[in-house]
Amino acid sequence: MTVIILVSATPALRGEVSRWAIEPHPGVFVAVLSALVREKLWERCCKKIRDGGVIFIYTDANEQGYTIRTYGNTKRQFVDLDGLILPKMISGKES
Numbered sequence: 001m002t003v004i005i006l007v008s009a010t011p012a013l014r015g016e017v018s019r020w021a022i023e024p025h026p027g028v029f030v031a032v033l034s035a036l037v038r039e040k041l042w043e044r045c046c047k048k049i050r051d052g053g054v055i056f057i058y059t060d061a062n063e064q065g066y067t068i069r070t071y072g073n074t075k076r077q078f079v080d081l082d083g084l085i086l087p088k089m090i091s092g093k094e095s
Helices: 011-017 035-048
Strands: 002-007 022-025 028-031 053-059 066-072 076-081 084-089
Touching (some): 066 076
């Protein structure tokens, strides 16, 4: 299972991703993809996102059962704490 979240993406990029996945909510895509297709789609999203951001969540053989990748401007960072991936909100002012 793969979940793709596009933040501030162009309609062209959303249309391209919709060829491979369903869009149950604007900017959120869900699909079952092979590793090759997933990697190619990740590369295309990173190349075409412009000022937006991409969050990829997909099934993986680790403790949590999934991996999270981010690229560009998203409102969350994901921190790996001894194999546990946790979200961290990004505020306007970092200290």
